[in-house]
Amino acid sequence: MDKLHIEGGTRLDGEIRISGAKNATLPILAGTLLANGPVTVGNVPHLHDITTTVELLGRMGVSVTVDEKMRIEVDTSTIKNLYAPYELVKTMRASILVLGPLLGRFGEADVSLPGGCAIGLRPVNIHVDGLRAMGADIVVENGYIKARCERLKGASLDLDAVTVTGTENLMMAAVLAEGETIINNAACEPEVVDLAAFLNHLGADVQGAGTARIVINGVDSLTGGEYDVLPDRIEAGTYLVAGAITRGRVRVKDVNPEHLTAVLSKLTEAGAQIDVQDDSIELTMHGRPRAVDVSTAPYPMFPTDMQAQFTALNSVAKGRGVISETVFENRFMHVLEMQRMGANITLDGHQAISEGVEQLTAAPVMATDLRASASLVLAGLVAKGRTEISRIYHIDRGYECIEEKLHQLGAVIKRVPD
Numbered sequence: 170m171d172k173l174h175i176e177g178g179t180r181l182d183g184e185i186r187i188s189g190a191k192n193a194t195l196p197i198l199a200g201t202l203l204a205n206g207p208v209t210v211g212n213v214p215h216l217h218d219i220t221t222t223v224e225l226l227g228r229m230g231v232s233v234t235v236d237e238k239m240r241i242e243v244d245t246s247t248i249k250n251l252y253a254p255y256e257l258v259k260t261m262r263a264s265i266l267v268l269g270p271l272l273g274r275f276g277e278a279d280v281s282l283p284g285g286c287a288i289g290l291r292p293v294n295i296h297v298d299g300l301r302a303m304g305a306d307i308v309v310e311n312g313y314i315k316a317r318c319e320r321l322k323g324a325s326l327d328l329d330a331v332t333v334t335g336t337e338n339l340m341m342a343a344v345l346a347e348g349e350t351i352i353n354n355a356a357c358e359p360e361v362v363d364l365a366a367f368l369n370h371l372g373a374d375v376q377g378a379g380t381a382r383i384v385i386n387g388v389d390s391l392t393g394g395e396y397d398v399l400p401d402r403i404e405a406g407t408y409l410v411a412g413a414i415t416r417g418r419v420r421v422k423d424v425n426p427e428h429l430t431a432v433l434s435k436l437t438e439a440g441a442q443i444d445v446q447d448d449s450i451e452l453t454m455h456g457r458p459r460a461v462d463v464s465t466a467p468y469p470m471f472p473t474d475m476q477a478q479f480t481a482l483n484s485v486a487k488g489r490g491v492i493s494e495t496v497f498e499n500r501f502m503h504v505l506e507m508q509r510m511g512a513n514i515t516l517d518g519h520q521a522i523s524e525g526v527e528q529l530t531a532a533p534v535m536a537t538d539l540r541a542s543a544s545l546v547l548a549g550l551v552a553k554g555r556t557e558i559s560r561i562y563h564i565d566r567g568y569e570c571i572e573e574k575l576h577q578l579g580a581v582i583k584r585v586p587d
């Protein structure tokens with residue numbers, strides 16, 4: 170397994186292009202299952218999670234072609250298995266996103282429960298309850314969600330919690346259902362809006378995406394078409410923090426700055442100078458950043474997917490910072506690794522309380538999940554000495570060409586085989 174080696178201490182300075190959003194591409198690729206004609210999806214990032222999704226569609230018998238520009242053409246006319254196997258789902262929870270489209274179009278789906286579901290259905294209970302309310306007959310046996318239905322029927326759904334993939338799954342299921350579906354307490358993330366725009370582009374009738382109330386009027390069929398995915402706000406935010414933590418200057422282009430409002434406001438509070446243009450953001454950090462308090466919450470509040478990166482920023486910032494994680498339990502694995510690099514961070518329930526140190530020191534560390542790995546890269550960029558990060562396959566799930574992009578900004582980073 171490859172490792173990343175980072176020599177800390179370089180001030181980043183430069184410009185990079187932001188890739189298409191992973192979290193929009195995954196539901197959009199699942200959504201292609203609803204279309205009667207061929208669909209081409211562009212601005213797709215080159216990531217492991219995308220490869221997993223392509224494999225998942227391929228196993229169903231769907232014809233998938235990827236060109237050299239990562240435009241993916243999907244043709245479902247050859248589909249034969251309405252099935253998402255455990256060995257793929259366990260590597261990527263978002264595979265659950267095929268459940269809604271398969272059921273909505275073909276009336277049948279067998280989808281493995283995502284890995285790590287020690288407490289039964291909880292992580293997907295909202296998806297399952299919503300589909301049942303639309304008339305699906307669902308049993309869970311042998312680790313699989315087995316769902317069957319005649320044509321789904323529109324329903325009024327009040328989601329118990331704000332869930333991004335839950336909202337997306339139910340939206341996709343409703344597109345071909347009979348009548349009107351209302352999703353209340355829907356997630357408002359830009360990726361949900363992008364999925365709705367994609368579905369509407371193919372002939373669906375989805376209104377209100379981006380608000381807490383989405384109304385879907387079922388149509389008889391969707392056509393094929395072409396669609397480009399929106400830019401990745403989390404990738405952009407991560408590189409901006411890289412600029413801030415190294416007291417440098419980083420310009421990210423091909424972004425939608427509106428999607429980063431909460432993140433930019435915290436970076437400004439940390440002392441960064443931010444210059445926003447139509448589709449680019451430039452950050453300059455003069456001197457040592459100030460620690461900030463952050464509380465994660467569904468969009469438009471501060472994203473949980475930027476929490477680990479701000480924990481890294483606080484670890485070397487001036488003063489005390491409190492990071493509160495309210496979306497996921499147990500999302501502080503990176504803190505233990507940062508402590509090994511000399512960070513002064515105390516965990517207290519769902520809070521990470523830091524007293525910034527002047528300098529971190531390099532150490533061998535291990536990536537435990539996608540955003541945690543990004544935060545260890547950030548810590549490595551400012552640590553004294555050479556940080557070695559292992560298990561970097563987590564990073565490759567969500568950051569396209571991370572070492573090339575950081576290299577472009579002046580970082581001393583390389584990938585080495587173990």
Ligand code: UD1
Pocket residue numbers: 192195262263291292293294295296297330331332333334335360473474496497498
């Ligand atoms: C998506 C994102 C992920 C991000 C997360 C929160 C994708 C592919 N992934 O994940 O990067 O960190 O949103 O912004 O888009 N929950 C339930 N029951 C359910 C569903 C969710 O209790 O049926 C709970 C979860 O345990 C969690 C919270 O709701 O505590 C939010 O999770 P959710 O929004 O569903 O996350 P994902 O959609 O999996």
